[in-house]
Amino acid sequence: MPRERAIPKGYMTVGELAEKLGTTVRTLQYYDQLGLLSPSAQSEGGRRLYSDRDMIKLHQILSLKSLGFSLEEIKEELIPLESPEEVAGVLERQEKLLRCQIDRLEATLREVVALRQEVMAMQTVDFEKYAAIITNLQIKNQDYWLIKYMDDDTLESFKYHMDVDEAKGITAEYNNLMDRATTLSQDGADPAGEAGQVFAAAFWDMTQRFTRGDPQMLGKLIEMGGMMESGQVAGPADFDPAVFAGASAFIGMALDHYLGRLGINPFEEGELK
CATH class of the missing domain: 1.10.490 (Globin-like)
Structure with a gap:
């Protein structure tokens, strides 16, 4: 039985690509079906091969997906990677999106830390006040911490006022x-x-x-x-x-x-x- 020739330099199998970028073979097969990322070549033995360029494109897809983009949106966002300027442009856009995500995550972290501190300061379980605190953290009310001191009437007015x-x-x-x-x-x-x-x-x-x-x-x-x-x-x-x-x-x-x-x-x- 003849042996399949070695994979050409600069190419990798679907399994190798999936392993390198921490995804699955099934995911790559699905992207191929959608026309989002198709193999660049095929070995003499019929194996579907991906290039280093495909790996960069996959990284772009996975990055956008992690930022909440749908696959349909990603398909529209993908641009050719023909020049250093285009590659740099893609990376710059990803950088901006990641910074926005970091800002959102840091804001969420601050809210979680603040809520934990308020819960401990209250020393009682009061989900109505917890909800009011979260709402006021999200609208950047600097005095959110006063909510724990409110009586029921004041909290009611505070919550349903506007x-x-x-x-x-x-x-x-x-x-x-x-x-x-x-x-x-x-x-x-x-x-x-x-x-x-x-x-x-x-x-x-x-x-x-x-x-x-x-x-x-x-x-x-x-x-x-x-x-x-x-x-x-x-x-x-x-x-x-x-x-x-x-x-x-x-x-x-x-x-x-x-x-x-x-x-x-x-x-x-x-x-x-």
């Missing part, structure tokens, strides 16, 4: 306003001055939209703010009660002056409009 898009907008606005308050406070700005009153108007507008005219909710938020200032509640490692207290003091004085000029009592029904 849809996700609105919550994202309010959260981003609140974070920005707190940064502004910190800067104004540290710069020694006058709460009753022009900059302080422009800030107060923006902060009051945000507060109105968040509380939906509920003085009781406003009171609870102020109470929680007081707990944060005094250090009665344990925040994350990067939370500085002294900095928060300075910003809160500025906000309080600016709002007192602003609401006083408008004749508004925020704790009376109908005033939060």
Whole structure:
């Protein structure tokens, strides 16, 4: 029985290619059926052979698949690898996609770590609060850790007050306003001055939209703010009660002056409009 000739240099069998890139023969056969990756040659004995170039193409396919692309999308994304520029372009695109995936994974890791810390701090199983914490981590609410201190009524209002898009907008606005308050406070700005009153108007507008005219909710938020200032509640490692207290003091004085000029009592029904 004649022996099959050796495989030419630069070629490999389907099994060898599968082993090199950590996939299966069945997967490669399926890609061949789809026209996604077909063997470049065939041995005299009929064995299907893949080239080094095919291996680079397979690496491209597997990389895109790991990033969540469907096989149909990958088929459309594949480009010829005829020049160094084309090969470099493929690798550059994969690099960008991988960096995006790394960013998403790092964000997810931060959420998992933060949730674990909150679970341990609560010392009780409360899936309603767990869900609220996850939601607020995802919308980048820096004060997600306060949820564990909320009573049932406040949590109910906090959860069902607004849809996700609105919550994202309010959260981003609140974070920005707190940064502004910190800067104004540290710069020694006058709460009753022009900059302080422009800030107060923006902060009051945000507060109105968040509380939906509920003085009781406003009171609870102020109470929680007081707990944060005094250090009665344990925040994350990067939370500085002294900095928060300075910003809160500025906000309080600016709002007192602003609401006083408008004749508004925020704790009376109908005033939060």
